[in-house]
Amino acid sequence: MTERLARLKIQRGGPGEAPAYDDFEVPYREGMSVLDALIWIRTNKDSSLAIRYSCTNANTCKECMVRVDEKTVYACTKRLGTTPVLVGPLTNKRLLRDLVTDIVPPREKLSLLLGEPNSEE
Amino acid sequence: MTVDVTTDVLVVGSGAAGMYAAVSAARNGADTVLVDKSLIGRGGATIMAQMTVAAAVGEQEPDHWTHHLQDTLESGRGLCNEELAAILCEEAPLRIRELDEWKIGWAREDGHMKQVMAPGHGRERCVYVDFLNTGPAVARTLRTQIGRAGNLRRASELTITSIVVNDGQVAGAVGLNMETGAAVTIQAKAVVLAAGGLTRLYQRNSASVNMGGDAYALALRAGAELIDMEFVQFFPIGHLAPRLVGMDPIMWDPFRYKLGGRLLNSEGDEFVQNYGHAETSNKYTAPRDVASFAILQEVAAGRGSPAGGAYLSFEHIPEADLRAAFGPVIDRLAANDIDLTKRGIEVSPIAHYHMGGVRVDGHMETGVPGLFAAGEAVGGANGANRLSGNALSEAFVFGERAGRFAAEAIGNRVGSWSNEAARSAIDEIMAGRHVATRQSGPGLASMLVTLQKIMWQDVGLLRTANGLANARALVQNMRWDIGDYPGASDHRFALSMQEWFDLRNSLIAAEAIIASAQTRTESRGAHQRGDFPRTDVDQTHNLITRLDGEGLSVMEAPLVSKPFNLIPLEAAE
Ligand SMILES: Cc1cc2nc3c(=O)[nH]c(=O)nc-3n(C[C@H](O)[C@H](O)[C@H](O)COP(=O)(O)OP(=O)(O)OC[C@H]3O[C@@H](n4cnc5c(N)ncnc54)[C@H](O)[C@@H]3O)c2cc1C
């Protein structure tokens, strides 16, 4: 029996770079989330993919927001099907790299502690 | 080079313990900096905690902290540090009331705080915030206090990689700037380690990504000692299958407790009663370790569920009762295609909390002057088995104390930063920065998966001399394999570099658990040895782990005992 696959097209790159897109196939598990797939990709295919998340299951940390097919979602609760999806970073936040954007509240920024000029857009 | 940041007190980690420590250090006059590798208040266990907090506030029924202490010591199977346990129980009500003043919103009934029973407690003692919202409420409330404190700065996305010790005392810390991949130096007269637990070391866990054991490795590498590292608490009925998203894997417990869900094997039979605990059909009374052990034995005997656990079934409960008990949760389950009236779900023991940890005195200070610890990172208060609800109390109480005593300690201390003492910590980050960017292919994440399997297999619920020796050899090889500095880098959002530091810490913490588990040749509480199934009264002592060079050593230490008088409850009212 052939394995069922989930397909993701993921936006790559940093600020100021023209976005590139990488295609990944991930073994599909009933009920899996977009975050499950991103973790699988980092573990098995490409460890250079940048993602941000913490709580993984509980949906309490709210760190994992990305855009899936142009809609803002939590990667950990957005279900994956077997139709291909496009995954990209939030568009209203400063891009750090790949799917990670700067969602740190202004008064909690490390640049502020280090006395660096404000890197906000 | 000049240091990047200078402060009196540095707090590492911003869960309940770290945030409380920072507020407390600041209000006791210390210039304070609070940092987290994730976002402030969001990265650890605190925000995920759903249930209750134990404290003898005595609002529901008469209670006194000495009764809470008695229950805590009993649950700890003879190994609690009685001084720390007494501090935890005596001061928990103060912190609960302070959080109440800070408007956390403890559930109330008839004008008083509502307190409920939880397993192991002799009275209705546990406060909470509705609905399954305790942890998020704690995080929100403490973050507000952080924002209000005057002399308190804070920063997210700074992973502390080493504590700097100079002339035998704490001088500060070095960290990895996640955004740029650069080294950050912080000079501090005192450091509070509040970096949380280590349950991510296990394949099945309730952890966030930031719970890989950093606190224990940072403490060991700074020269501090750990205590009772063999005691990892497993939660018997963690969610296993079908995939459940947006819900915590430990969510089933209160419902099983309320409704009496049945644990079944693949043949549809109840089995817990076959393992020495008479559990009548609809009651849920088996202690955590008995239920966990029973599930594993059924799986080993070929009677496990398809995903390798047991079934938890509520099929015998009328739908209306399910609806009443589960409230809005039933709709979230439906969104996950789970209909409890139709079939059971699969559950398994999962790693949930760490009783062992950094060895501290009553001031929360380690053996390294100026290095304090707080929260789950601290070992000793809960002995061989933690009572439910004690973890958050511990985080509040120890956090408040660590901040207060750190602020006191800096009074007679000058900053002792030296670039020389920080050199190797800075160099390993710099070395990592110069290796090639963007290596594709599997990386350290796959090594962590390997470690999680080893720990689950051989250092989990049931341990043997052979399994432990095997695990130790594998972990030592991995410690060797990862080298001396990060092998991949990425200058913007330095996840690969962070992963290397994480893995180094996880491997050290894992080996500390194994070394301690090898030394304890008996079964007690959360530490169960297949080859030594009985408790041995001659091993009623603590085990202390140190790092000497690269090697870990374990030695015995006598218990810290502190006699107390149980206050009669009539008198306490
Ligand atoms: C799912 C779940 C449910 C729970 N439910 C309950 C409950 O109902 N009642 C109860 O009493 N207990 C409960 N517990 C246990 C309790 O939540 C924890 O023991 C407690 O919150 C620990 O608090 P802490 O501040 O010590 O650590 P955490 O809250 O884990 O915080 C540690 C912080 O340190 C940061 N950090 C780690 N390493 C570094 C580093 N190198 N540099 C910088 N920062 C770092 C992390 O990002 C994190 O933010 C639960 C635990 C879990 C996982």
Ligand code: FES
């Ligand atoms: S990973 Fe925490 S909310 Fe998605």
